Amino acid sequence: MTSPRPADLLSLSTARAPHVLSQADAARAAEQMFGGRYAGFERMRPVFESAGIDQRQTAMPIDWYLQPRGWPERTDAYLETGTDLFVAAAKAALDEAGLSGGDVDVIVTVSSTGVATPSLEARASGRMGFRPGAARVPVFGLGCAGGATGLALAGRLASAAPGAVVLLVVVELCTLSFRTDDLGKADIVATALFGDGAAACVVRSGGEGGFARIEASAEHTWPDTLDVMGWRVDPTGLGVIFDRAIPPFARNRLRPAVVEMLAGQGRTLEDIDRFICHPGGMKVIDALEAALSLEVGSLDHERTVLRDHGNMSAPTVLHVLDRARRVGLPPRSVVLALGPGFTCSTVTLEALA
Template sequence: MATAYVNQISTAVPALDCHDMFIEYAPELIEERGKMLLFKRMAERAHINHRWSSVEDPAGFYGNNPSAVDTETRMVEYEDKAPKLAQKAVEGLNLGDAADEITHLVLVTCTGFYSPGIDYDLIKNCGISPNVDRTQIGFMGCFAGITGLKTANNIVRANPEAKVLLVSVELCSVHLQKPKSLESMLSFLIFGDGCAAAIISAEATGLELDSFKQVMVPDTRDLITWRIGNEGFDMVLSGKVPGQLGKALNPENLKLILAGRTPADIDLWAIHPGGRTILDAVENALELEPDALAVSRHVLENYGNMSSATVLFVLAEMMKQAAEGGPRGLGSAMAFGPGLTAETMLFRL
């Protein structure tokens, strides 16, 4: 059975850096002074400097009451902007005539839907064969980037001649609403837009995919939820998530995730930067050195949380650093989402 490799990853974000803009705008959405002051403290502690938005005119799109924008309007914006961002990421792979060699296209997204969808647009605009085998992974949340890699891994292991294009595109910013709670304030503060495109094949270059394990944390169903409402998609991100993740990374689960190894055996940690407290919880639970999650913190600082695409941004940065003489070795990737679910992967760089 063939071994699968991530040969390359290309990333793309929209042109508008919205983070500081949002921090200035958010107090207008918060009626209670106490909550406004709390939001400002949260913003200072988020360790995010940049987030990127596909909504080119936020004031015109959201107005004084973003909750007044209905879901249909948001999906029109998604259908306009998401395929363009996905195409930008695919073009970053510089496939040229080799685009016609793509045998499988795996699309991951949870922030919008239309059909024919982004996969159709990529085939039309990126030189991909119309006979390509297409799979869409939808609405699974932040851990779905690793689910996409797992799907590509299964395809290559079953068919060594396969060449898989994985595209994870998320437009979180189209779902901005008026904050209803502390949890919603937090989600609007950390989420941004981004896309990652990757080539996975049996060609032995890049990042070798090893094994995948999924862990569901008992009695945590309501801590992260993602539902379609009349005012966009409604995100709940409970402040209890970091603590529960810390508990979930216990010796029994780690033995499963790390295939019998210990954290000391892992050279590289590609942890989904769902937020600063998520990274802190993982670092503390695994008793890691302060710089062990430096790449994840770098991605959080410069992009925020881009849902499923984020962990691919982390892996892309690791591959870039390795190409420049940086760290290599055995790695563990983890991403977290609704369930509460941890999707994990071992890899070698």
């Protein structure tokens, strides 16, 4: 029995939501939403300064978030902006690969910040020119791990059908979870961190070209950690769950999981030249450096993406990968993201000349 052929990353693109929100404006908006109504707001205010964010992009203008919104309005915003971001990211990735929508055989769509049935790739199909026979694989519920897990899934699908063009598109509109009706620590943290954005890549096995080869992928889900992060479904929309402190969890428990995942690939931590991580926040980045015994400050692309775009959930790690590949990937890197479950998802990449 022959082994599956590895899949190559032919291209990678990113897309930004249409509105720019400075951190100073976000702090003022949060004061309007929470100040005077939530006794702990003044104690939480410094999170806007310590988040490491200068600005982020949002689906809607800031005034939109200051009004009460229900599921219909949030869903309308998700469908309109989410479809636009899907098209922008997907077209750019296909253009870079020298392909068009009609060349795509499989479309993997990762998104957890809205509900769309039909899903985003179906809504974008006419604008993209997808073939009627293209396979659709919408994926929901991966949260911040979705960029890495989606890349792993796209790689496996491409390896299973050499020559097939697999398009991965990751779209998240986290700011649609901003709520005027919720008064809690997690909601303030979300207002300080979340941004919106998208990313896309083209993956194919058995062809030529590309900037990286997917060597392997792995996941680790810790038992009894459903309360670490996720969404709750309320009458007016999705609400963020941050019930356990993620930085100390990562600092204390990530390393053994990564060692185990790499061992299954015949690798050790010393074999990895660069970890390309999802920057969930400044404290998370610090914890990742400590857990993986990296030099302080070595996750520089992560800090830059967080500073310029905030935490966009799933597409964020692909924004980091895009920055890393533009300055030149080292021989072997690992894309790593943490998400609800609580799960660590990794993809091991070999740089191609």
